[in-house]
Each structure stands twice: as structure tokens, then as C-alpha cells.
Amino acid sequence: MKKNPLFDIFIGNDSVFSFVKAILAVFFALIIVYFILLLTGYSPFPVYGALLKGAFGSRRCFGECLVSTTPLLFSGLGFAIAYRCGLFNIGLEGQITVGGIAAAFIGYIFPEMNPVIHVSACIAAGFLAGALWGFIPGYLKARFGIHEVISVIMLNHIAFKIAAYLVSMQGPMKDRLDDMPASPFIRDSAKIVRLVNGSRVHWGIILAVITAFIIWVLLFRTRLGFRIRAVGKNKYAAETAGINVKRHIILTLSISGALGGLAGAVEILGVHYRLFAAFSPGYGFDAIAVALLGMVHPIGIIASAFLFGILRSGSVFMQAMYGVNKDMVSVITAIIVLFMGMSAPIGIMIKDRFKRKSHGTSV
Amino acid sequence: MKKVLKTTGMVFLILFIAANIWAGGEQEVEKVEKKLVMAMVTNQSGLGDQSFNDAAWEGLAQAVEKYGIERKVLEAREQAQYVPNLSTLAEQNAALIVGVGFMIKDAVKETAEMFPNTNFAIVDGGVDLPNVASIHFKENEGAFLVGAIAAKVSKTGKIGYVGGMSTPVTNRMEAGYRAGAITVNPDIEIFISYAGTFADPAKGEEMAVPQYDQGADVIFQVAGQTGLGVINAAKKKGKYAIGIDRDQNYLAPKNVLSSMIKRVDIAVSNACGMVVNGTFEGKHYYYGIKEGAIDFATTGNLIPPDVVNYANMLKKKILSGEINPPSTYEELDAFTPPKL
Amino acid sequence: MAAIIRMENIIKTFPGVLANDKVSLEVEKGEIHCLLGENGAGKSTLMNILYGLTSCDSGEIYIKDQLVEFSGPRDAIASGIGMVHQHFMLIPVFTVMENLILGNEPVKGLKIDKIKSEKILADISGKYGMEMNLHAYVKDISVGMQQRVEILKLLYRGADIMIFDEPTAILTPQEILELYKVMESLRQRGKTIIFITHKLKEVMEISDRVTVLRDGRVINKIKTESTNTRELAKMMVGREVLFSTRRPEKRAGAEVLRVEDLYAKDKRGQKGLKGLCLNVKAGEIVGIAGVDGNGQSELVEVLTGLRRTDSGSIKIEDREMAHRNAGRFLAAGTAHIPDDRLLRGLILDFPLYENMLLGFQDQKPFTKGIFIDFNKVRQWSKGLVEAFDVRVPNVNVQAGSLSGGNQQKAVLAREFARDPKLLIASQPTRGLDVGAIEFVHERIMQARQNGKAVLLVSLDLSEIMNLSDRILVIYEGKIIAEFMADEAADTEIGFMMAGGGKK
Structure with missing residues (x-):
């Protein structure tokens, strides 16, 4: 076979190639969206400009971009670790919710104290609540063989309704001094400090990136990670190798849920400062796309969570500058997400073409 | 394979040209005249809810007639978007930003603190800040x-x-x-x-x-x-x-x-007027029967x-x-x- | 007679592998032509090219003296070529007839003409002596029957050149004989058959001519009547092959495994093992002979901690192991060569070195606290791979990309690396070619020489007879007979396997 330097650089190397694929997917999506924008009466390039400006235009905008990246990164990691164990955790939204409830509760119920202790306690509470919300479906699956997708959907609903009840007019966590259906504000000592002035971005993003590295090490360098991956790829072989499959299913779903809980806790402690019924706008569901686009690899998920963050914060500017309709913005982001999901088939297509070509030259 | 690619390429090119023609070529050039911009951020129901948000939007329309301002809207799809929406409008130097619904209260407070020189109004909520007019209805x-x-x-x-x-x-x-x-x-x-x-x-x-x-x-x-x-x-x-x-x-x-x-429109258009006349004050406004903002309808003569x-x-x-x-x-x- | 198929100078490369190197093949009309070679010799690649599943890099194919170029199986079918794959392409919940006419239904208006299809199909099956119930669901019929459906499908579509890809691998001895009959009748009616195999006995029994492939090259083309198995084996493997393993004298040592009155359920929750007793001593190979489905897989699973025991006792060196999980069995010194290496033995998506770590994941020297020292794992794997002659470019390749023989060698390497006291080998040579079988047998014998206790479960009686010191016959979940190796005759064992002792 004739050597093709381009092939070696961009396609031969797997990690570079996954990046190339993701870029191409976004590129294709932008082409399709171009036509949609034109046909609905907008000029595409300025709208794209607005999208970028909304994400990178100012310190505040970039901050917003990172603000949405944070919970997406946590929950994307949560989905990924479950997926690596062969589990499909679409219950992250519920796990985020209970994590937020727990963090908010610890955040306001105690008086002002040392902020390090208070924030850590809140985060730990969110972590544990999320872990519990992951443990339940894990246990149900291991003990009774109930499919995790079914049980987490139910647990999602339970979590949503619990949150709604807690802050409803008569709910136990409702702030009696305020007419909003929300909990009291958390203490100042429970707030996660903002990173810079003039932007809402907070230390949670740093925590999220550190968590990504921890999960990376956990999955690919530790005994536990090896066992989790073994169960995910072939539970029979894992069982034969003396790995307790059921225990790892429970443990992994608990970790996955805990990561969701972290997302919720950090969102409450760093952004909202109090609990609302639906404080997470579906980060737990976006997590699926984030994780899959990130090749279910913690480092890839950092990149894809950031990309989703750009879309979320950039879409505000598309509306503000060009009056692109709210639903239209949703359509555009959905198309981009759709194409991101197609990055794998796109990759196969490209590889195929390259192979044919290089074979052609060798004959 | 090549054939397929070529055809796809051609189709896209034709689509590209057709779409450009259909869209009428260039969009209209930016307006020369600079008007005061007054804007609103909807709650999660958004425009077209046949009630609250639409009424506020109508209030802005009345202000366009009366005071010659330009109106603008940002629809929030989720709680987390209130702050970015409000801040974006503040950065674009809107003269008044109206937040609709009590759920937006925290966000209005946070943004109003961040942009102390921008005027805000909130419908159905109370924020005690010098640059926020809180509009309540009886x-x-x-x-x-x-x-x-x-x-x-x-x-x-x-x-x-x-x-x-x-x-x-x-x-x-x-x-x-x-x-x-x-x-x-x-x-x-x-x-x-x-x-x-x-x-x-x-x-x-x-x-x-x-x-x-x-x-x-x-x-x-x-x-x-x-x-x-x-x-x-x-x-x-x-x-x-x-x-x-x-x-x-x-x-x-x-x-x-x-x-x-509930004439949200009257309240909103009043707020716009106050900004234009320089009488805007950050305080609580109560609208009831007396202000002509609360009434009952008799349409259809069923009563x-x-x-x-x-x-x-x-x-x-x-x-x-x-x-x-x-x-x-x-x-x-x-x-x-x-x-x- | 003129060649109906001529493939000339076919070259096909996969990344890093030259699968076919200027391969030429000539098949005459109306013959059964064997394509013989070890796994990975390039047989399947060549046939996939002929069937249009893959394209070759260079070379020419002539069908009935016409140059053809297939871009897919559709073209091949149109030229009268059909293929019976190893894995059947049938829809289990459809009836035989529905499967047969699928994609090519005789229609009347918009409806399928059932009467007409039935008549056509009955004609075809009658003509070739393949009578079968057209209205049975595919999921309900035996594997041999399913294969017939595949063959009928080709006939229905008008194929006159038929490729059989290792058709006997999944059949019982009885079914193999039936298949031979069908092939014979097909040949008599002028059909041409290409028969892919690596089993020498089959070549000698059924084929007219044979083409031997090794390492992607044609080694020889020969008339079957002018050769013998020994010669063919040498061509296929490239060296002399020993057909029976010589068993050196060895005295059995202390008892390692003792099983008493063992009861366990099978997959469907029925009784699988009903009071089974056996023992295995150090330095001894005990073979379990039996017809498939008499509790062999349950026995293996129970003895490796993969299946719950209902009652009874399992002792490994006097330690009670019943109700323990697989991890405990490994820790107690058991090694397990599972019958299904793809399911239980390997994780195909994992690189080879991670597969080698399976079962060692929590053991020194690979662990460092909670971490795994993957560098050490790689190095160690490299050593194992060399020692067991697993042919891979490096240990980072995915296990799924290896050939069956290499996969089995990898499993063997790992299990022997445990330095077990007890080796449980379940069908260790299933699906392997001659060279690999020989290798596996040698290793098992070596384990015996090193004083391991070996329990060998196999459906291949000759394998059991070749290797075992003692032979136990399992029937309906119980051991019903025991033979010492020297005094056993296969007829007698066969009689017991069929439940003869019971009557």
C-alpha cells in the first residue's frame, strides 16, 4: 500500500480522527442549517457570527458558555461511566434534581460557617443523594433484573415531583418570606465562589474538569475501572474472570448517579443559590449526546460538553441580534446535535473512501 | 461513489442558488436611525400564550406607537436562561428591560445589580432595587x-x-x-x-x-x-x-x-412612558381597578x-x-x- | 470438461495482511471442489470475493468463460452463484416457506401466491431428496434442517454454483452424513459445489478435487483420489502433523477435585445435574464423554462457580467450594478453558493484553494499590504470546481481530499462566484447525506431566480417547460409567453415551 501522509496524520491516528469526525459533523450541520436559515428569511453568516459572539464575544458570554458546560460535563461523565459498564443511565436528570435538593437543603439549613466546610458538605450531600438515586435502579437490576431504563424513568418522575412538592406553596422547603415557589437562599458560606468578576462562571468548572481527569484515571488505570469496563463489554467473560457482575452494576450506577448529583449540587451552589422545581433544563438528557459525541471518553467529553456550552450560550445572541425565533434556535441546535451523533458513520464513510483510494493507487 | 458525490455536490449547489434567490438576496441594511430599544424577556410559556406574555408584548407595541421606541423580545426556554437573556439585552443598551412572571425575579435582581445603570421592570414580582420597577396587580x-x-x-x-x-x-x-x-x-x-x-x-x-x-x-x-x-x-x-x-x-x-x-399591557406601556419621560423610579407599582388595569369582560352578552x-x-x-x-x-x- | 469458474491471480490485502496472494482457482462443472486450509489461510476471503461481498485489489474472475465484475452478492446471484454461510441468514419467526420465498415471492395481484409457492418448493425439495415441512417455523427446526433451508433457498433462486462455507462445523455426525447425501444428489443433477473446510476426513470422503491454501497462497491443486490425509495435512500446515498424542507414563497423585452427589438446574430451570459424583487426581486427565445436552455445560459451570449448586459438595483439595463464586474458584487454583471462547473466554473489544489480565485484575504483581500497572501487563502478555505462539503484530490488537485458533491459544496462555492445580477444559478444540488442535492437545498433556489435575469435557469422542487417563460417561446429569483409557473401546463408550447402561 502506498503511504499517504494525510491519511496517517488525520485518519490513521484514532484520537486525532475522532476529533476530525466531530469537526466534520458540526460542519455538515452548519451547511444544513444554512439552508434552513435562508429559507426562513435570515442571513445565515451573521446568525452564525451571532452564535460565536454569544459564546466568545465578551468575558460574560464566555462565562455563560462555561456555566452551562459545567453541569453538562458532570452529567456527561455520569452517562459515560454507566455506558462503559453496559448500562444506559437516562436517569441523570432525576439524579441532578435530587443532588440539587440535597445541596440546597444543607446550604440553607445550617448557619454561616467556614465556607470550605459548608461547600464541601453541600457537595457531599448532592453526591450522596445522586448516588442513592443511582443505587436504587442498580439494586433493582442486580437483584430483580428490572431493566435500568425503566426504573430510572420512574425515578426521574419521582425526583421531579418531589422537587416540585418541596418548593410548592405548602411545601416544607418553600421560602415563606418570598412569593416564588423556591427554597430559601443558601448561606453565603455555601455558595461556590465565582471565578472572575462580571461573569457567572464559578469554581464548579474547575471541579468538573478535575472530575473528568479522575474518571479517566478511574476507568483506564485502576482495578475498579478495568472491572467496570470488562462487565460492560462482556459480562459473561467478566463473570468467568471472577468479577462480581451484579456488585459492579450497582456500584457503577451509584457512581453515575453521584456524578449527576454533583452536577445538580454545583448548579445550585454556583448558579441559582436556591432550589426551584425544574432548575435543570434537561442537562441530564443532553448528557447522553455529550457523552456519545465525546466518544464516551472523559477527555472527549470535556470537549463535547464545551461545544454544547457554546451552543447554549450562543443561541441567546442569535435571538437577541437577529430575532431568530426561540423554536428555530431549538431546531438549529437539535440539527447540530443530530449531526454530532452521526460523527461515527461519517467517520466510517471517510475511512472507506480513503481505503478505496489508496488501494487504487497500489494496483 | 464518485458519481454519487458529484451529484450530491451539484444538488447542493443548485439548492444553494435557489435558496438564495428565494430568500430575496441581501437582507435589508441596518437601520440608520437610532431609536430607544425597550425589550422584554418572556417566561417559559413564551410568546403566543394568549395571555400573559402576549399582553406584555402588546404593551410594548403600544409604547412603539406612543413613544416611537423599538421593541425587542427574548424568549427564555428554561430557568437557567433568564440571566443570560437579561444580561444580553442590558449589554445591547436596552433602555428598559421587562421581565415577565414571578419566576424571573431572582434573575432580574441579579442582572439589575450587575447593570445598575440599566432600567428594569418586573411584572408580578417584587425586587427592591433603585433601577427596578416592580409591577403588581390587584x-x-x-x-x-x-x-x-x-x-x-x-x-x-x-x-x-x-x-x-x-x-x-x-x-x-x-x-x-x-x-x-x-x-x-x-x-x-x-x-x-x-x-x-x-x-x-x-x-x-x-x-x-x-x-x-x-x-x-x-x-x-x-x-x-x-x-x-x-x-x-x-x-x-x-x-x-x-x-x-x-x-x-x-x-x-x-x-x-x-x-x-388583567391589563399587563397598560402597566408595561406605562413603564415605557416613564423611561421616555425621565420619570422612571425603582419602586413598587400596584395596578387595580382604579388604574383601569383590572376589570371583567362582558363580551358575548352572556351575563x-x-x-x-x-x-x-x-x-x-x-x-x-x-x-x-x-x-x-x-x-x-x-x-x-x-x-x- | 471446461472450467465453470476461473479465478486468476486474485490479490486482496487487508490493512497489514496479504489475505490472497495471486490465488488462482479453477472449478469444473458438476464437481465437488474442496477448498482446504487452516483458519486464516484465505479461503473465506477468496469465496467472499467470488460471491461479491468484497472486492479484490487485482485479478480476474471468469464465470462460464465470461469476465465478470461483481459489485455485490446480487450480481453473483444473477450469475447463478449461491452461498451457504456459517451463520444462517434466516428469520426464526418465519416459516420455512416464508424464509425461502422472501425477497422473491410469487405473487398474484398484491398478494403472495401461497399455493404456487408451495408447489414450486415441493418440486425442488423432492427433486433433490430434501423433503421437509414447509410450514414449520425456522426456530423450531434443527440446525441441520435450517441448513437445508439455506440450500433450498439457493436452489429456488436458481443457483447452479454453490459455495458451502464450513457446513459441517455445526452438524452432528448423523447430520453430516445426510448433508453428504444431499451434496451427492446435487452433483448428480449437474450442480457445482465449492466446499470450504479444514477437516481432512471430509475432503477425502466427499470431494472430487481439492485446492489447498496456506498463508494466502495456493499450495497445490490435486485430485482427491490421488492423495491421502497425511499428505493433505502436510500441505495445509506446512510440516508433518502427529495425529495421535502419545501418552507418556505418569502415575496419578493426590486427589485434587472431589464432587459428591451434585445437583444443579440447567438454563431452563429443569434439573441439569442429578447426583453427579467424580474425582480427579493430580497428574491425571479425566475425560467426560457424552452426547451434547446431558449436563456437560452445567457441570463445567458449577465447577467454575458460574452456576449455583442446589445440593452436594465440591471439594478442591479438601476445601468446600459449593456455593462459591467464580472468583473463589480462581483463587482456589482452578483454571477454566470455556467452551465458548467468544462468550466466556475473551472480551473481543478489549486489546489482547487486557484480555490476558482477566482473572488477574486484582493480583500482584499487576496491581499497585487501587491501580493497575498496565506496562507490566503488556510486558507479561508479550511473554505469554510468544510462549504460546499467538500470532499477533503486538499485544495492543483487539482480541476480536484474531483468528479462532489464535484466540484459543490466547485463552490457553492465560489459563496456564495461573499455574492452576485444577484445569477444567471444556471443548478446548472446538472450531480449531488441525495445527491448532495439535497444539492444544500438546499443552494439555504437558499440564498433566506437570502434575495438574485436568478435567476434559468434549463432544469429540476421539479427543477424549486420545488424551484421557480415565473416561467418565455422562448421561442425563449423572456419571453412568467409568473406563480406564487402555481398556476402553469406542463402541462400548458410544453405547453407554446413548444411555445403554440404563437399559
């Missing part, structure tokens, strides 16, 4: 009137109330409504349900049907989109419903007995004339302070129907 006054009308019109002595979520505003209306009804008929039976959502018409119908089946012949809905289901149920059952926020008679001309009108007169009489008594419709459950408990 819905209890209007609810009192429609409560009295419902009790008068009811033949069964049973009426109903369907709320969206249990919120301060819906509770306030419930209190006023019940007070109005017992003023007319101390023995009246009132069914109360809350659907738990403002966005689900099917749920509204589900809530209304049992009330009708138990004998209620008028239901007051305070439930946004959910309330459309209540009106639908009235239509199916041939009973009466009372609309909310705007005159909703057009939805079912034979069944929407009346509507409690008998004597009942209309009766309601107008009550209205006057509220204006004169003779009647104080309760605005909370506590006030309702303490409320004694006036002897008329």
Missing part, C-alpha cells in the same frame, strides 16, 4: 367581581375554580374569587383544584370535568395554557367558564361567561344585565374602599361578606 379585586358574577349566574349553587400551579398569584385570585362568591351566596359550594402545571390543556380538562359533573355550572380558570382545557370542557359540557388575563370569549363565544381582565349592574355596583364599592377583597387565605378567613 387580581383579588377582579377575582372578587367574577366570583360574584359566577355565584349570581349559577343555578346549582355550585361553582368551581381551576388553578395552574399553586402560586401567590393564583392563591390571591382564589381568595378574591371565593370572597366574591360568598358575598352573593354565603351557602355556595366552591370546588377548588390545582392542575400543577400552566402548560397542559389536557390536564385542565381533566380537572374541570369532575367539577362540572358534581354540579358546578361555572368554573373560573387561572391556569395559562392549562386553562384552555377548562374552556374546552365547558364547551363540551355546555357549561360556563370564566377566562383569565385577557378577554377569552373568542375561544368559546357561548361558554366563556366573562373573563377577569344577564342585572348581574352586570350588580358587578358594577361592587366595582364602585371596591373603588371607594367600602369593600376590601382578600388577597391571601388569612385575609379570606378574616373576611366578612358586606351586607348589601
Whole structure:
């Protein structure tokens, strides 16, 4: 076979190639969206400009971009670790919710104290609540063989309704001094400090990136990670190798849920400062796309969570500058997400073409 | 393979050209004249909700007519988007930014602190900042009137109330409504349900049907989109419903007995005017019958004339302070129907 | 007679592998032509090219003296070529007839003409002696019957050149004989058959001519009647092959495994093992002979901690192991060569070195606290791979990309690396070619020489007879007979396997 330097650089190397694929997917999506924008009466390039400006235009905008990246990164990691164990955790939204409830509760119920202790306690509470919300479906699956997708959907609903009840007019966590259906504000000592002035971005993003590295090490360098991956790829072989499959299913779903809980806790402690019924706008569901686009690899998920963050914060500017309709913005982001999901088939297509070509030259 | 690629390429090229022509080539060039921009951020129902957000948007339209401003809207899809939406508008130097709905309160507070030189207004919420005008409505006054009308019109002595979520505003209306009804008929039976959502018409119908089946012949809905289901149920059952926020008679001309009108538009357009005239102040504004912002609708002439007169009489008594419709459950408990 | 198929100078490369190197093949009309070679010799690649599943890099194909170029199986079918794959392409919940006419239904208006299809199909099956119930569901019929459906499908579509890809691998001896009959009748009616195999016996029994492939090259083309198995084996493997393993004298040592009165359920929750007793001593190979489905897989699973025991005792060196999980069995010194290496033995998506770590994941020297020292794992794997002659470019390749023989060698390497006291080998040579079988047998024998206790479960009686010191016959979940190796005759064992002792 004739050597093709381009092939070696961009396609031969797997990690570079996954990046190339993701870029191409976004590129294709932008082409399709171009036509949609034109046909609905907008000029595409300025709208794209607005999208970028909304994400990178100012310190505040970039901050917003990172603000949405944070919970997406946590929950994307949560989905990924479950997926690596062969589990499909679409219950992250519920796990985020209970994590937020727990963090908010610890955040306001105690008086002002040392902020390090208070924030850590809140985060730990969110972590544990999320872990519990992951443990339940894990246990149900291991003990009774109930499919995790079914049980987490139910647990999602339970979590949503619990949150709604807690802050409803008569709910136990409702702030009696305020007419909003929300909990009291958390203490100042429970707030996660903002990173810079003039932007809402907070230390949670740093925590999220550190968590990504921890999960990376956990999955690919530790005994536990090896066992989790073994169960995910072939539970029979894992069982034969003396790995307790059921225990790892429970443990992994608990970790996955805990990561969701972290997302919720950090969102409450760093952004909202109090609990609302639906404080997470579906980060737990976006997590699926984030994780899959990130090749279910913690480092890839950092990149894809950031990309989703750009879309979320950039879409505000598309509306503000060009009056692109709210639903239209949703359509555009959905198309981009759709194409991101197609990055794998796109990759196969490209590889195929390259192979044919290089074979052609060798004959 | 090559062939396929080539054809696809061609198709795209043709589409590209066609689409450009169809779209009329260049978009219109930026406006030269710089107008004051006044903007609003909707709550999660967004424009087209037939009530709250639309009314605020209409208020801005009136301001466009009266003061020659330019209006703008950002629709928030989720709680987390309130702050970025408000900040984006502030950065674009909007002269007034109106936040709609009580859920946006925290976000307005946070943004107003961040942009102390920008004027904000919030509808249905209170923020104590020098650059935020808080607009409140005395819905209890209007609810009192429609409560009295419902009790008068009811033949069964049973009426109903369907709320969206249990919120301060819906509770306030419930209190006023019940007070109005017992003023007319101390023995009246009132069914109360809350659907738990403002966005689900099917749920509204589900809530209304049992009330009708138990004998209620008028239901007051305070439930946004959910309330459309209540009106639908009235239509199916041939009973009466009372609309909310705007005159909703057009939805079912034979069944929407009346509507409690809440003129968000007046309040919003007033706020715009204050900014233009330089009289804007960050304080609480209360809009009621006196300000012409709360009323009841008579469209469709379904209310008998004597009942209309009766309601107008009550209205006057509220204006004169003779009647104080309760605005909370506590006030309702303490409320004694006036002897008329 | 003129060649009906001529493939000339076919070259096909996969990344890093030259699968076919100037391969030429000539098949005459009306013959059964064997394509013989070890796994990975390039047989399947060549046939996939002929069937249009893959394209070759260079070379020419002539069908009936016409140059053809297939871009897919559709073209091949149109030229009268059909293929019976190893894995059947049938829809289990459809009837035989529905499967047969699928994609090519005789229609009347918009409806399928059932009467007409039935008649056509009955004609075809009658003509070739393949009578079968057209209205049975595919999921309900035996594997042999399913294969017939595949063959009928080709006939229905008018194929006159038929490729059989290792058709006997999944059949019982009885079914193999039936298949031979069908092939014979096909040949008599002028059909041409290409028969892919690596089993020498089959070549000798059925084929007219044979083409031997090794390492992607044609080694020889020969008439079957002018050769013998020994010669063919040498061509295929490239060296002399020993057909029976010589068993050196060895005295059995202390008892390692003792199983008493063992009861366990099978997959469907029925009784699988009903009071089974056996023992295995150090330095001894005990073979379990039996017809498939008499409790062999349950026995293996129970003895490796993968299946719950209902009652009874399992002792490994006097330690009670019943109700323990697989991890405990490994820790107690058991090694397990599972019958299904793809399911239980390997994780195909994992690189080879991670597969080698399976079962060692929590053991020194690979662990460092909670971490795994993957560098050490790689190095160690490299050593194992060399020692067991697993042919891979490096240990980072995915296990799924290896050939069956190499996969089995990898499993063997790992299990022997445990330095077990007890080796449980379940069908260790299933699906392997001659060279690999020989290798596996040698290793098992070596384990015996090193004083391991070996329990060998196999459906291949000759394998059992070749290797075992003692032979136990399993029937309906019980051991019903025991033979010493020297005194056993296969007829007698066969009689017991069929439940003869019971009557």
C-alpha cells in the first residue's frame, strides 16, 4: 500500500480522527442549517457570527458558555461511566434534581460557617443523594433484573415531583418570606465562589474538569475501572474472570448517579443559590449526546460538553441580534446535535473512501 | 461513489442558488436611525400564550406607537436562561428591560445589580432595587367581581375554580374569587383544584370535568395554557367558564361567561412612558381597578344585565374602599361578606 | 470438461495482511471442489470475493468463460452463484416457506401466491431428496434442517454454483452424513459445489478435487483420489502433523477435585445435574464423554462457580467450594478453558493484553494499590504470546481481530499462566484447525506431566480417547460409567453415551 501522509496524520491516528469526525459533523450541520436559515428569511453568516459572539464575544458570554458546560460535563461523565459498564443511565436528570435538593437543603439549613466546610458538605450531600438515586435502579437490576431504563424513568418522575412538592406553596422547603415557589437562599458560606468578576462562571468548572481527569484515571488505570469496563463489554467473560457482575452494576450506577448529583449540587451552589422545581433544563438528557459525541471518553467529553456550552450560550445572541425565533434556535441546535451523533458513520464513510483510494493507487 | 458525490455536490449547489434567490438576496441594511430599544424577556410559556406574555408584548407595541421606541423580545426556554437573556439585552443598551412572571425575579435582581445603570421592570414580582420597577396587580379585586358574577349566574349553587400551579398569584385570585362568591351566596359550594402545571390543556380538562359533573355550572380558570382545557370542557359540557388575563370569549363565544381582565399591557406601556419621560423610579407599582388595569369582560352578552349592574355596583364599592377583597387565605378567613 | 469458474491471480490485502496472494482457482462443472486450509489461510476471503461481498485489489474472475465484475452478492446471484454461510441468514419467526420465498415471492395481484409457492418448493425439495415441512417455523427446526433451508433457498433462486462455507462445523455426525447425501444428489443433477473446510476426513470422503491454501497462497491443486490425509495435512500446515498424542507414563497423585452427589438446574430451570459424583487426581486427565445436552455445560459451570449448586459438595483439595463464586474458584487454583471462547473466554473489544489480565485484575504483581500497572501487563502478555505462539503484530490488537485458533491459544496462555492445580477444559478444540488442535492437545498433556489435575469435557469422542487417563460417561446429569483409557473401546463408550447402561 502506498503511504499517504494525510491519511496517517488525520485518519490513521484514532484520537486525532475522532476529533476530525466531530469537526466534520458540526460542519455538515452548519451547511444544513444554512439552508434552513435562508429559507426562513435570515442571513445565515451573521446568525452564525451571532452564535460565536454569544459564546466568545465578551468575558460574560464566555462565562455563560462555561456555566452551562459545567453541569453538562458532570452529567456527561455520569452517562459515560454507566455506558462503559453496559448500562444506559437516562436517569441523570432525576439524579441532578435530587443532588440539587440535597445541596440546597444543607446550604440553607445550617448557619454561616467556614465556607470550605459548608461547600464541601453541600457537595457531599448532592453526591450522596445522586448516588442513592443511582443505587436504587442498580439494586433493582442486580437483584430483580428490572431493566435500568425503566426504573430510572420512574425515578426521574419521582425526583421531579418531589422537587416540585418541596418548593410548592405548602411545601416544607418553600421560602415563606418570598412569593416564588423556591427554597430559601443558601448561606453565603455555601455558595461556590465565582471565578472572575462580571461573569457567572464559578469554581464548579474547575471541579468538573478535575472530575473528568479522575474518571479517566478511574476507568483506564485502576482495578475498579478495568472491572467496570470488562462487565460492560462482556459480562459473561467478566463473570468467568471472577468479577462480581451484579456488585459492579450497582456500584457503577451509584457512581453515575453521584456524578449527576454533583452536577445538580454545583448548579445550585454556583448558579441559582436556591432550589426551584425544574432548575435543570434537561442537562441530564443532553448528557447522553455529550457523552456519545465525546466518544464516551472523559477527555472527549470535556470537549463535547464545551461545544454544547457554546451552543447554549450562543443561541441567546442569535435571538437577541437577529430575532431568530426561540423554536428555530431549538431546531438549529437539535440539527447540530443530530449531526454530532452521526460523527461515527461519517467517520466510517471517510475511512472507506480513503481505503478505496489508496488501494487504487497500489494496483 | 464518485458519481454519487458529484451529484450530491451539484444538488447542493443548485439548492444553494435557489435558496438564495428565494430568500430575496441581501437582507435589508441596518437601520440608520437610532431609536430607544425597550425589550422584554418572556417566561417559559413564551410568546403566543394568549395571555400573559402576549399582553406584555402588546404593551410594548403600544409604547412603539406612543413613544416611537423599538421593541425587542427574548424568549427564555428554561430557568437557567433568564440571566443570560437579561444580561444580553442590558449589554445591547436596552433602555428598559421587562421581565415577565414571578419566576424571573431572582434573575432580574441579579442582572439589575450587575447593570445598575440599566432600567428594569418586573411584572408580578417584587425586587427592591433603585433601577427596578416592580409591577403588581390587584387580581383579588377582579377575582372578587367574577366570583360574584359566577355565584349570581349559577343555578346549582355550585361553582368551581381551576388553578395552574399553586402560586401567590393564583392563591390571591382564589381568595378574591371565593370572597366574591360568598358575598352573593354565603351557602355556595366552591370546588377548588390545582392542575400543577400552566402548560397542559389536557390536564385542565381533566380537572374541570369532575367539577362540572358534581354540579358546578361555572368554573373560573387561572391556569395559562392549562386553562384552555377548562374552556374546552365547558364547551363540551355546555357549561360556563370564566377566562383569565385577557378577554377569552373568542375561544368559546357561548361558554366563556366573562373573563377577569388583567391589563399587563397598560402597566408595561406605562413603564415605557416613564423611561421616555425621565420619570422612571425603582419602586413598587400596584395596578387595580382604579388604574383601569383590572376589570371583567362582558363580551358575548352572556351575563344577564342585572348581574352586570350588580358587578358594577361592587366595582364602585371596591373603588371607594367600602369593600376590601382578600388577597391571601388569612385575609379570606378574616373576611366578612358586606351586607348589601 | 471446461472450467465453470476461473479465478486468476486474485490479490486482496487487508490493512497489514496479504489475505490472497495471486490465488488462482479453477472449478469444473458438476464437481465437488474442496477448498482446504487452516483458519486464516484465505479461503473465506477468496469465496467472499467470488460471491461479491468484497472486492479484490487485482485479478480476474471468469464465470462460464465470461469476465465478470461483481459489485455485490446480487450480481453473483444473477450469475447463478449461491452461498451457504456459517451463520444462517434466516428469520426464526418465519416459516420455512416464508424464509425461502422472501425477497422473491410469487405473487398474484398484491398478494403472495401461497399455493404456487408451495408447489414450486415441493418440486425442488423432492427433486433433490430434501423433503421437509414447509410450514414449520425456522426456530423450531434443527440446525441441520435450517441448513437445508439455506440450500433450498439457493436452489429456488436458481443457483447452479454453490459455495458451502464450513457446513459441517455445526452438524452432528448423523447430520453430516445426510448433508453428504444431499451434496451427492446435487452433483448428480449437474450442480457445482465449492466446499470450504479444514477437516481432512471430509475432503477425502466427499470431494472430487481439492485446492489447498496456506498463508494466502495456493499450495497445490490435486485430485482427491490421488492423495491421502497425511499428505493433505502436510500441505495445509506446512510440516508433518502427529495425529495421535502419545501418552507418556505418569502415575496419578493426590486427589485434587472431589464432587459428591451434585445437583444443579440447567438454563431452563429443569434439573441439569442429578447426583453427579467424580474425582480427579493430580497428574491425571479425566475425560467426560457424552452426547451434547446431558449436563456437560452445567457441570463445567458449577465447577467454575458460574452456576449455583442446589445440593452436594465440591471439594478442591479438601476445601468446600459449593456455593462459591467464580472468583473463589480462581483463587482456589482452578483454571477454566470455556467452551465458548467468544462468550466466556475473551472480551473481543478489549486489546489482547487486557484480555490476558482477566482473572488477574486484582493480583500482584499487576496491581499497585487501587491501580493497575498496565506496562507490566503488556510486558507479561508479550511473554505469554510468544510462549504460546499467538500470532499477533503486538499485544495492543483487539482480541476480536484474531483468528479462532489464535484466540484459543490466547485463552490457553492465560489459563496456564495461573499455574492452576485444577484445569477444567471444556471443548478446548472446538472450531480449531488441525495445527491448532495439535497444539492444544500438546499443552494439555504437558499440564498433566506437570502434575495438574485436568478435567476434559468434549463432544469429540476421539479427543477424549486420545488424551484421557480415565473416561467418565455422562448421561442425563449423572456419571453412568467409568473406563480406564487402555481398556476402553469406542463402541462400548458410544453405547453407554446413548444411555445403554440404563437399559
